Amino acid sequence: MSRTNLHIDWTRCDGRGLCTELLPDLLVRDDWGYPLAADPSLDDKSNIPLGRDDEPAAAEAAALCPRLALAVRRRRP
Amino acid sequence: MKTSATMAGPETGTGPGGTNRLFAAGEYAGFSSHLHTYGPLAADQAAPGLIEELEFSGLTGRGGAAFPVWQKMAAVAAGHSAVVVANGAEGEPLSFKDQMLLQHAPHLVIDGLLAAAAAVRATRLYLYTGEAGLAPVRRAVAERSDARKIRLVQAPDTFVAGEASTVVNAIRTGTALPLDRTQRLSETGLRGRPTLVHNVETLAHIGLIARFGADWFRSAGTGRDPGTRLVSVSGDVAVATVLEVPGDAPVEDILLAAGTEPASLSAVLAGGYHGQWTGPSGANLSASGPEPQTIRPGAGVLFAVGRHHCGLAATAQIMRYLASQSAGQCGPCRFGLPALATAWEQLAAGEGSPRLLPELQRLGLLTAGRGACHHPDGTVRMAASALELFAPDVRLHLAGRCNRQEAAS
Numbered sequence: 001m002s003r004t005n006l007h008i009d010w011t012r013c014d015g016r017g018l019c020t021e022l023l024p025d026l027l028v029r030d031d032w033g034y035p036l037a038a039d040p041s042l043d044d045k046s047n048i049p050l051g052r053d054d055e056p057a058a059a060e061a062a063a064l065c066p067r068l069a070l071a072v073r074r075r076r077p
Numbered sequence: 078m079k080t081s082a083t084m085a086g087p088e089t090g091t092g093p094g095g096t097n098r099l100f101a102a103g104e105y106a107g108f109s110s111h112l113h114t115y116g117p118l119a120a121d122q123a124a125p126g127l128i129e130e131l132e133f134s135g136l137t138g139r140g141g142a143a144f145p146v147w148q149k150m151a152a153v154a155a156g157h158s159a160v161v162v163a164n165g166a167e168g169e170p171l172s173f174k175d176q177m178l179l180q181h182a183p184h185l186v187i188d189g190l191l192a193a194a195a196a197v198r199a200t201r202l203y204l205y206t207g208e209a210g211l212a213p214v215r216r217a218v219a220e221r222s223d224a225r226k227i228r229l230v231q232a233p234d235t236f237v238a239g240e241a242s243t244v245v246n247a248i249r250t251g252t253a254l255p256l257d258r259t260q261r262l263s264e265t266g267l268r269g270r271p272t273l274v275h276n277v278e279t280l281a282h283i284g285l286i287a288r289f290g291a292d293w294f295r296s297a298g299t300g301r302d303p304g305t306r307l308v309s310v311s312g313d314v315a316v317a318t319v320l321e322v323p324g325d326a327p328v329e330d331i332l333l334a335a336g337t338e339p340a341s342l343s344a345v346l347a348g349g350y351h352g353q354w355t356g357p358s359g360a361n362l363s364a365s366g367p368e369p370q371t372i373r374p375g376a377g378v379l380f381a382v383g384r385h386h387c388g389l390a391a392t393a394q395i396m397r398y399l400a401s402q403s404a405g406q407c408g409p410c411r412f413g414l415p416a417l418a419t420a421w422e423q424l425a426a427g428e429g430s431p432r433l434l435p436e437l438q439r440l441g442l443l444t445a446g447r448g449a450c451h452h453p454d455g456t457v458r459m460a461a462s463a464l465e466l467f468a469p470d471v472r473l474h475l476a477g478r479c480n481r482q483e484a485a486s
Contacts, residue, residue, distance in 0.1 A: 009257040010407035011449045030443050031416070034408040045446040073259065 003075045005047040006058045008035060012069035019070055022061040026054060049075070092289030096297050096305045096323050099182050099281050105213075108220040111184035115288060118188045120223065123287035124195035128154060131283065133291035135303040140164060140239065140276030141349070141376045143364040146283070149273060150197055152263035156271030159199040162248065163190045165206030165214075165277040166232030166239035169349040170398070171378045174307035174319045175277050179210040182281060183217035187224050189280030192287040197273055205230045205244055206277070236350070236402035240450045241274045254404045255450035278307055278377070298324025302363035306377050310335040313342060313383035322362070328372065329358040331379060343481075344382045344466055348375025350395050351455025354388065354466040357381070387481040389470050392463040393418070393425035399456045410453040413444030417460065429475040437464070 006026065015033035026048055030036040037048050050058050055072065062070040093101040093114070100106075102114035132147040153159050163186060167175040179186060186204075194202050204214055204227050211229055218224040232238045233253045240255050245267045247253040266272025275283070282304060286294050295303040302324030308331055311317040315336040322331050328347065329339040342357035352375045362379070363371040382388050400414035417440045423429055424437070437460070445457040464471060473479055 007259060008447075009449070010409065010447060011255070011257045013408060015408050030409065032408055032412040034447070036443070036447075040442070043446075046448075071259075 004050045004055060004058075004072050005044075005075050006050055006054075006062070007071045007073045008046050008048075009069045009071070010034075010046065012067045014067045014069070016066055018064055018066065019061040022064070023054070023057055026050075026058070047073070047075075092285055092293045096321050098285060098297070098305050099178060099185060099278070099307065099321055102182060102184075104181055106182055106184065108184055108217070111182075115185070115188075115285070118192065118284060118288055120188075120191035120195040123192045127192060127196040127283075127287055130286060130291050134286050134294040135291075135300075136279070136282050136286065136294065137302075137364045138276055139278035139282070139306055139377060141169075141351070143373065143375075146275070146279055149263055149275070150193065152261070153199075153271045153273040154197040156264065157198075158201075158270050159194075159197045160201040160203070160267045160270045160272040161190060161194040161197065161199040162244055162267075162272065162274045163202075163204040163206075163227075163277050163280050164239055164241070164244055164274050165204065165210045166244065166253075167207065167210075167376075168232075168234070168236040168238040168240075168402075169351075169376045169378065170236070171311055171346070171349050171380050172309045172376045173311075173317075174309045174377055176207070176210050177319045178278055178281060178307065179206060180213050183213050184221070185281040185284045186214075186277045187217060187221070187227065188284030188287070189275075189282065190227065191223060193273065193275060193280060193283050197271075199273070201267070201270070202227045203230055203248055204228070204277075205232050205248060207232050207234055207238075210277075235404075236399065237404055237450060237452055240452070242450060244274050245272055254406055255448075255452070257449045276376075299363070301325060301365050301371075302361075306362075306374060308362070308374065308377045308379055310337070310379045310381070312346075312379075312381035313337075313386060314381050325361050325363040325366070325371070327358070327361050328355065328379065331362065332357060332381065335379075337381060341383055342381050343384045343386070344388045346380040346382070346391075346395075346459070347372045347378065349378040349380075350399055351375065351451070351459055352378060353459065353462040354392075355462075356466070385481060387425065387470065387479055388463060388467045389421075389474055389479075390425045390481075392460060392467070393421040396421040396456070396460060399452070403452060404450075407448040407453070409444050409447035413440060413447075413453060414456060416440050417444060417457070421460065424471065424474055427474045427477045427479055429477075431475070433475065434464070434471070
């Protein structure tokens with residue numbers, strides 16, 4: 001487990017869905033097309049914990065998001 | 078509201094006795110009656126040790142979250158060029174205590190703002206409130222020489238206007254919309270400065286604790302919920318009113334003090350539209366303590382529903398209102414809340430199918446926790462408490478019936 005999260009800025013997200021295609025193991029789409037954590041047990045649905053293997057794809061999704069709504073961030077202590 | 082006959086006066090150095098503290102200077106108190114009642118307060122002299130005194134006092138935020146006041150201040154004091162905001166944007170439709178406080182005791186709020194600002198060495202001070210609150214504050218600021226540095230900012234009349242990141246955004250840009258927050262406001266808020274946002278009632282208590290100390294503050298209330306708080310009581314009551322009550326007060330005592338017989342009610346919504354449904358007796362309104370013996374006061378709200386009114390219908394109306402108050406920035410809130418409100422209206426109207434309850438559950442999970450602010454979370458939590466408290470009514474409604482007069486049409 002790495003020490004990063006994928007942060008979703010809901011004020012920017014428009015539900016284009018690119019991230020859910022790039023990160024199919026982490027994100028699914030909800031009723032309205034917005035990214036939804038695939039793990040339903042997560043408490044924080046806006047900051048999805050990343051494994052080390054997830055980081056490159058997550059970084060790519062953040063870079064490609066047309067709304068700049070994603071960011072890979074260090075987890076808060 | 079009556080003026081206090083029990084206050085001890087500044088000569089003795091003790092604060093007002095009883096629980097009539099915040100309004101002890103009387104109606105529409107000007108600066109002279111304020112000084113006569115409480116005595117003067119020099120912010121610079123009050124500042125050293127104030128944060129420690131607030132820690133001993135156990136004062137919690139009176140805007141809704143009930144966070145320990147000293148902790149927020151200690152975090153802000155650790156930074157430089159801090160900003161302090163007195164938050165009087167009372168977006169909660171069931172709350173009117175902040176406006177009443179600004180009407181009748183604006184000087185206490187100003188005292189608290191100046192003392193808190195001195196304690197965290199703030200360089201910018203704001204007071205943010207709706208149009209109705211600004212007028213008395215403007216008059217109060219003009220009455221004294223130490224308050225000119227306070228900048229007054231008008232808050233819009235929306236539900237989310239008082240949310241802390243919204244407050245900062247509104248002051249900075251004039252747009253009262255929540256911000257995506259990845260850092261705490263106490264670390265980086267307005268223009269990147271450490272920012273302290275306190276509710277106006279919280280500041281008024283600080284204005285008193287700075288004078289009379291933590292022990293005096295704790296002489297009302299209980300160990301787990303010291304001091305007093307303002308409570309807006311409305312709904313199926315004789316007259317909607319604001320009461321100052323001791324911490325940890327039984328809900329039924331507050332209802333009785335408001336002239337309402339608890340037995341005439343089927344339920345009470347405590348805390349506001351983001352609060353929790355509870356019975357009209359059996360719980361204390363307290364910032365902490367076990368549930369269901371205690372219930373959170375939130376913004377200091379009790380909304381009463383009479384026996385002849387349907388709690389599910391009341392909840393459905395609130396859900397529709399809260400859906401309309403989504404700022405529309407965050408998709409799950411923008412689409413999830415209207416979907417939830419529609420399902421609630423079906424339940425209230427007795428049009429439910431067996432699939433309705435699982436659907437309410439599913440929509441709640443899709444909506445809560447997926448926004449920049451806590452509007453969706455608070456809404457979903459309130460709705461869940463309604464399903465729990467009104468479980469017998471839910472069963473009837475799902476069978477197409479309601480045993481309350483104002484049922485489904």
